[in-house]
Amino acid sequence: MPHRLKVNGKTYELDVDDGTPLLWAIRDNLGLSGTKFGCGIAQCGACTVHLDGKPQRACVTPISAVGDAEIVTIEGLAGRECDAVQAAWIGHDVPQCGYCQSGQVMSAVALLKEIPKPTDRDIDLAMNGNLCRCATYVRIRAAIHGAAHALEG
Known part of the structure; x- marks a missing residue:
């Protein structure tokens, strides 16, 4: 079937x-x-x-x-959150090898739709299980905060 x-x-x-x-x-x-x-x-x-x-x-x-x-x-994926995340990803030089990026972006966009102003803890919980071989976790968190800030304005 x-x-x-x-x-x-x-x-x-x-x-x-x-x-x-x-x-x-x-x-x-x-x-x-x-x-x-x-x-x-x-x-x-x-x-x-x-x-x-x-x-x-x-x-x-x-x-x-x-x-x-x-x-x-x-x-x-489209919409305000996606545009903000993509711009923040570029602005914070998040991508390195790029392999994990689609999963990272999907999780970040879902987070921002649910919690428009996430705390570090919110980000850590939402992104838990999204591994980055290049270990750009600090940049990922900063980019999510940056996207949230951009969405406020």
Whole structure:
């Protein structure tokens, strides 16, 4: 039985096994390669997407569990929070190798939509599980504060 997915505002029908991880459906079947494979056990955050606006690790989410949820990948992310985060990321020189960035941005945008003026603790909790091989955590936190400040004005 085909699975119907709503991804970035479009509806797709995929004929894949119920247990297929959402990550592979997005990357292999839909050709959206911005969502990255990192660890395969939901510990690194590189595969983060939004399911109905909430960050979700796509590597451990079977396609059968998605249901009618609206899926947003880094390619479909848009809005004030996204623009502010992207500008802050550049302004604070966050990206190094770039591999974790889509997951980091997805988590940061979700945080700012939920908590417009996050504290350091809010940021730490929201970004927990998003690993950065280049260890730019101090810059990530500063960029999130910068994005929050930009959104205030």
